[in-house]
Amino acid sequence: MQTVTSLKAYKANVDEALRNRFQRQALDNFAVTYPTGRANAFAGMNIAELVDKVADIKDRALGRMDELYAQFKANAEKKGIHVHLAATALDANAIIADIAKTGRATRIVKSKSMTAEETLLNHYLESEGLEVTETDLGEWIIQLRHEGPTHMVMPAIHLSRHQVADLFSEVTGKRQETEIERLVKVARRELRQKYVEADMGISGANFALADTATIGLTTNEGNARLVTTLPRIHVALVGLDKLLPSLEDALHINRVLPRNATGQQITSYVTWITGPTPCAVADSGRKEMHIVFLDNGRRALAKDPVFSQVLRCVRCGACANVCPVYRMVGGHQYGHIYIGAIGLIITYFFHGRDKAKNLVQNCINCGACKAVCAAGIDLPRLIKEIHARIQDETDHPLSSILLGKLLSHRKLFHQLLRTAQKAQAPVVGENGYLRHLPLILSKEHNFRALPPIARTPFRERWPKIKPSVANPIQRVALFAGCVQDFVYPEQLEAGVALMTRFGAAVDFPMQQSCCGLPALMMGEKTAARDVARRNILAMRGSGVDQIVTLCASCASHLKHNYPQLLADDPAMREAAEQFSERVVAFSSFMNDILEIPADAFRSSGTQTTYHAPCHLCRGMGVRHAPHELIRKAGLAFVPAREEETCCGFGGSYSGKFPQISAQILESKLADVAATGADLLVTECPGCVMQLRGGAEKKGMKLSVKHIAEAVVQTLEKT
Amino acid sequence: MKPDPAVVETFIQKAEAVSAKVVRVASPEAAFAYAVDVCATKEACQLLVSGCEAPLSATAEALCETKQEKIMAAPNLPEVEFGALEKLCREKSIGLIKDDLRSHLAGIDIGFTRADYAIAETGTLVINSKSEALRLATMVSEIHIALLPVSRLRATAFDLTEELKQWMSDPADYTAMITGASRTADIERVLALGVHGPLELHILLWEEC
Ligand code: SF4
Ligand code: SF4
Numbered sequence: 001m002q003t004v005t006s007l008k009a010y011k012a013n014v015d016e017a018l019r020n021r022f023q024r025q026a027l028d029n030f031a032v033t034y035p036t037g038r039a040n041a042f043a044g045m046n047i048a049e050l051v052d053k054v055a056d057i058k059d060r061a062l063g064r065m066d067e068l069y070a071q072f073k074a075n076a077e078k079k080g081i082h083v084h085l086a087a088t089a090l091d092a093n094a095i096i097a098d099i100a101k102t103g104r105a106t107r108i109v110k111s112k113s114m115t116a117e118e119t120l121l122n123h124y125l126e127s128e129g130l131e132v133t134e135t136d137l138g139e140w141i142i143q144l145r146h147e148g149p150t151h152m153v154m155p156a157i158h159l160s161r162h163q164v165a166d167l168f169s170e171v172t173g174k175r176q177e178t179e180i181e182r183l184v185k186v187a188r189r190e191l192r193q194k195y196v197e198a199d200m201g202i203s204g205a206n207f208a209l210a211d212t213a214t215i216g217l218t219t220n221e222g223n224a225r226l227v228t229t230l231p232r233i234h235v236a237l238v239g240l241d242k243l244l245p246s247l248e249d250a251l252h253i254n255r256v257l258p259r260n261a262t263g264q265q266i267t268s269y270v271t272w273i274t275g276p277t278p279c280a281v282a283d284s285g286r287k288e289m290h291i292v293f294l295d296n297g298r299r300a301l302a303k304d305p306v307f308s309q310v311l312r313c314v315r316c317g318a319c320a321n322v323c324p325v326y327r328m329v330g331g332h333q334y335g336h337i338y339i340g341a342i343g344l345i346i347t348y349f350f351h352g353r354d355k356a357k358n359l360v361q362n363c364i365n366c367g368a369c370k371a372v373c374a375a376g377i378d379l380p381r382l383i384k385e386i387h388a389r390i391q392d393e394t395d396h397p398l399s400s401i402l403l404g405k406l407l408s409h410r411k412l413f414h415q416l417l418r419t420a421q422k423a424q425a426p427v428v429g430e431n432g433y434l435r436h437l438p439l440i441l442s443k444e445h446n447f448r449a450l451p452p453i454a455r456t457p458f459r460e461r462w463p464k465i466k467p468s469v470a471n472p473i474q475r476v477a478l479f480a481g482c483v484q485d486f487v488y489p490e491q492l493e494a495g496v497a498l499m500t501r502f503g504a505a506v507d508f509p510m511q512q513s514c515c516g517l518p519a520l521m522m523g524e525k526t527a528a529r530d531v532a533r534r535n536i537l538a539m540r541g542s543g544v545d546q547i548v549t550l551c552a553s554c555a556s557h558l559k560h561n562y563p564q565l566l567a568d569d570p571a572m573r574e575a576a577e578q579f580s581e582r583v584v585a586f587s588s589f590m591n592d593i594l595e596i597p598a599d600a601f602r603s604s605g606t607q608t609t610y611h612a613p614c615h616l617c618r619g620m621g622v623r624h625a626p627h628e629l630i631r632k633a634g635l636a637f638v639p640a641r642e643e644e645t646c647c648g649f650g651g652s653y654s655g656k657f658p659q660i661s662a663q664i665l666e667s668k669l670a671d672v673a674a675t676g677a678d679l680l681v682t683e684c685p686g687c688v689m690q691l692r693g694g695a696e697k698k699g700m701k702l703s704v705k706h707i708a709e710a711v712v713q714t715l716e717k718t
Numbered sequence: 719m720k721p722d723p724a725v726v727e728t729f730i731q732k733a734e735a736v737s738a739k740v741v742r743v744a745s746p747e748a749a750f751a752y753a754v755d756v757c758a759t760k761e762a763c764q765l766l767v768s769g770c771e772a773p774l775s776a777t778a779e780a781l782c783e784t785k786q787e788k789i790m791a792a793p794n795l796p797e798v799e800f801g802a803l804e805k806l807c808r809e810k811s812i813g814l815i816k817d818d819l820r821s822h823l824a825g826i827d828i829g830f831t832r833a834d835y836a837i838a839e840t841g842t843l844v845i846n847s848k849s850e851a852l853r854l855a856t857m858v859s860e861i862h863i864a865l866l867p868v869s870r871l872r873a874t875a876f877d878l879t880e881e882l883k884q885w886m887s888d889p890a891d892y893t894a895m896i897t898g899a900s901r902t903a904d905i906e907r908v909l910a911l912g913v914h915g916p917l918e919l920h921i922l923l924w925e926e927c
Pocket of ligand 2: 312313314315316317318319320340341342369371373374375376377
């Protein structure tokens with residue numbers, strides 16, 4: 001559970017987590033195996049369709065939250081269920097404590113519920129003198145350790161069998177061995193006794209069906225069934241977002257939930273409870289059943305035009321499973337109570353700005369979470385929205401204001417880059433990298449060699465290289481982006497040469513500037529909007545078919561974020577849409593539009609692997625074209641196992657969290673090294689900077705190139 | 719109604735994929751004989767193999783010690799069938815109970831049930847468990863053996879919504895979908911079976927005609 005108040009303290013916690021070797025190894029193993037398990041579980045199914053269906057069902061239900069609640073309550077009361085509505089977490093806890101007192105219950109068994117974690121229910125009940133035992137194995141372990149969960153589905157993923165054995169030795173008063181099978185049985189038998197004694201059981205619910213007043217629970221261990229069967233009182237704590245009209249809705253969601261969570265087709269138990277069932281130890285012969293619905297901001301959130309989609313979340317935990325940052329730092333540093341991408345967002349709504357403000361900065365914007373979300377939530381965008389919102393509500397840090405201002409003034413910005421170029425001249429080493437880090441960067445940034453700013457930026461080279469093509473088959477405007485323009489102009493030159501060679505007329509509109517993504521990443525939405533307007537105007541009127549960029553981050557920002565940023569601007573909305581439609585990534589343009597032929601290249605046979613930039617594979621949905629270009633260019637393609645895992649650059653992210661960036665890079669380079677390739681190709685200057693700088697620093701014999709540079713080299717001379 | 723053989727195949731494959739044991743039987747009597755055989759040949763306490771000798775806290779130990787003879791529970795069998803099973807159990811000195819499962823929470827060797835339906839897509843059994851005894855039989859037993867008439871097999875859960883909704887419209891209902899044994903991967907993501915519920919699930923597939 002992350003609770004510190006300053007960014008500095010947060011970074012200190014992160015550093016500590018990065019040194020936790022067991023956790024790192026455990027999360028690494030999981031990150032590598034999860035995608036295969038998930039793919040197998042969904043084999044033969046259309047995942048996108050299933051996810052759309054979940055999103056649609058949830059959106060409809062969220063739009064009718066109050067109505068469904070009323071319907072559920074009316075049906076439930078007819079069946080003798082007591083229904084309560086808690087406005088806040090504290091209210092929910094008080095209601096539950098009261099149920100226990102009125103029912104003279106002192107011993108409580110609980111099955112896993114993120115909602116109860118949200119309200120810190122156990123603490124409350126214990127402070128009221130009640131004994132609460134978690135019965136889910138992982139939850140029991142962390143309860144005994146007085147910790148919060150580090151994963152929504154696998155709460156104790158950060159612990160080793162040795163730690164568990166020590167813990168169980170303490171609990172039983174007898175020395176326990178470390179064999180997992182045995183430890184599980186020890187828990188089985190210790191907890192069995194707790195069920196026998198308990199007079200109240202608390203569960204959560206995955207679904208609440210309004211038409212029959214049924215709750216649905218998905219579990220693997222079977223503890224929820226005992227919790228809801230043995231004690232004479234059953235209380236279910238359920239978020240209002242779990243309400244659904246009917247069983248079919250739940251069955252649709254349940255096709256996705258377990259597959260996405262753990263790669264299971266279904267959990268061992270799916271339990272549907274309606275009304276107070278017979279119970280031998282209750283005076284009436286029937287259970288006393290309560291359902292406490294929790295609002296805690298959900299009703300307001302359901303009406304929020306931007307954020308209501310976060311309530312679609314079915315708590316599968318997948319957004320943590322694939323997150324490169326979670327993989328490095330674990331759940332205690334990647335959430336307050338809710339963990340992973342969704343945790344960064346809902347912490348703000350359920351637990352307040354203070355708990356969220358550091359966390360939201362720790363997203364590298366790789367998009368992996370969005371691509372895997374069971375409910376199709378646009379998580380990275382919402383994380384940025386929260387970041388911007390928090391800055392608007394409090395203060396924008398000076399660095400972020402300055403960046404915003406600078407990016408909004410193209411001339412000033414470019415002038416500054418030119419001045420910096422001159423100033424750096426004495427520190428450029430023979431290897432072509434900066435000999436010292438710029439003063440603004442601390443030694444933590446020393447994990448990769450940094451390139452200097454180019455002596456002549458691309459925009460100054462343009463008038464000289466400007467090609468002319470007779471009878472072009474395509475007319476394109478080149479969008480450079482700052483990194484290629486000012487650091488790697490040679491990548492653009494290679495791209496221009498290739499496009500020209502295969503019949504495209506290329507123009508370079510000089511008024512273009514930074515795409516504005518760094519501003520958005522820093523929470524400077526106004527500046528991001530400003531830059532977007534300027535770029536759209538700069539590229540307008542050139543009468544081109546496509547806007548091509550060799551930078552994946554620019555491409556995805558121009559294509560997806562521009563229309564969103566300008567959606568409320570009547571003067572620009574349409575222009576932004578038209579602009580966005582024309583944006584195409586370099587490799588798609590070459591392979592899919594120009595359809596360049598393989599016989600234009602000579603075979604080099606260089607063992608070549610590929611890193612898929614986040615903003616290309618997920619952001620632009622471009623996966624096939626770069627592979628094809630590599631093959632067409634006569635290079636021997638050896639795919640890497642984790643081709644689509646982030647390299648850790650993330651623009652300003654690596655400036656803010658250099659330690660995490662360094663560790664992500666480390667994993668990435670190990671994955672690349674495992675292919676045995678001599679050449680690593682990618683399609684984003686940011687990735688090149690990170691990977692080339694990292695390989696250089698480690699002294700790897702690996703050449704890192706932008707795909708345009710690699711491909712242009714095997715071009716047959718004409 | 720005879721289900722499509724492909725559906726039966728899918729069911730068997732999916733159930734086995736989650737470590738359920740699927741056996742074809744010719745009649746309910748054969749199913750009873752199977753259950754009695756499993757019960758007679760199994761260790762007195764299945765937990766033995768994987769940790770009965772592990773030391774426990776005093777209270778948990780005390781509960782464990784209340785379990786003496788071998789017990790089978792069969793809460794949802796019709797009178798005549800129960801009688802037939804009881805006869806077989808007696809021959810092997812197995813105690814057969816129908817209710818009062820609460821007196822045996824330390825562990826029941828075999829829970830024998832009749833499944834109401836099954837879902838091929840996921841290898842799932844569907845058991846209407848309104849009765850507390852039936853619920854407990856599928857929860858506290860070390861081995862759950864379920865008799866499934868093949869005619870009760872459906873391709874997907876969606877083919878059962880009418881039936882399930884009917885149950886749920888009752889004033890009280892408890893419907894269990896059961897797929898494989900109780901499982902956990904909470905320690906180091908290593909799969910372990912039988913954490914709270916049964917360690918094994920056997921499905922006896924009975925082709926009625
Ligand atoms: S965008 Fe990437 S870094 Fe950010 S939360 Fe999602 S997976 Fe994690
Ligand atoms: S946000 Fe999506 S991926 Fe994350 S837990 Fe919720 S449903 Fe699963």
